[in-house]
Amino acid sequence: MPELPEVETVRRGLEPAMAGHVITRAEVRRPDLRWPLPERMAERLTGKRVLSLRRRSKYLLTDLDSGETLLWHLGMSGRVLISGQVAGQFHHGHPLPEKHDHVVLDLSGGARITFNDARRFGAMDLAPTGGVETHKWLVGLGPEPLGNAFSDAYLAGAFAGKRTPVKAALLDQRLIAGLGNIYVSEALHRAHISPRRMAGRIGAGRIAVLAPAIRDVLTEAIAAGGSSLRDHRQTSGELGYFQHAFRVYDREGHPCPTDGCDGTIRRIVQSGRSSFYCPRCQR
DNA sequence: ACACGACCCTGTTCGC
């Protein structure tokens, strides 16, 4: 699931279950995710208090009172479930291990956190909290699209001279962090820009429309609790609502939702991945 | 330096 809004939704779900609590038990049920889990991960987590939960791009950062930060990436199919007690309320994630439950954490507040990832494209690592921004997963990332460093002026600079389709440029995490296949299609539709257009050939005026379109679609998706396609769930186990707000993603053959546009949504393949757009109002 | 394709792994959906 996990593009920026989904990871942020997970972060917000985990915060009350983890922040301020001690990890009383850590179980690694399968040590080989995308890469091997860090050495002695269970011991390095057990007995440590969680100070805070942060997000950078599509990565979750869990700061511990041991001076280490647990970095998580959900890959394509990763999900995080909460079961047990959180602030007096009972959560039904799935309390007993199920297939593809790879890591289970029990918290002193009574919550159980389960990381489940069928495709095992997800990953975890432990690194010193001081300087975690220099971790190899984070060091090359572009600015957060919802942060102050992102603007239409920044985007214009990032696109300048790029001889690659804007679809690929927006997926490039070095240029802008956190966008994935769904929200790139959605943002380009809102800005009426074709995913096939060369990034370096988009005028400043249109970039000034695209930058806020990116921010808006992410903000709205976070407010809706993410999209959570197919079997993906929020930590509460509920489906995200934003999938119902998709204007083009996975809507091939549907009428274009742009006011006054009579186009039909098309699916094309760019660098091996689907793009959805309206050939009539996206140029 | 940059851009593109192949690849990692498993599950689900689609077409014949």
Add this chain to the structure above:
DNA sequence: TGCGAACAGGGTCGTG
């Protein structure tokens, strides 16, 4: 109904 092919939110690596 059965079976193989295509496809799925991600990132990395090698090649030209």
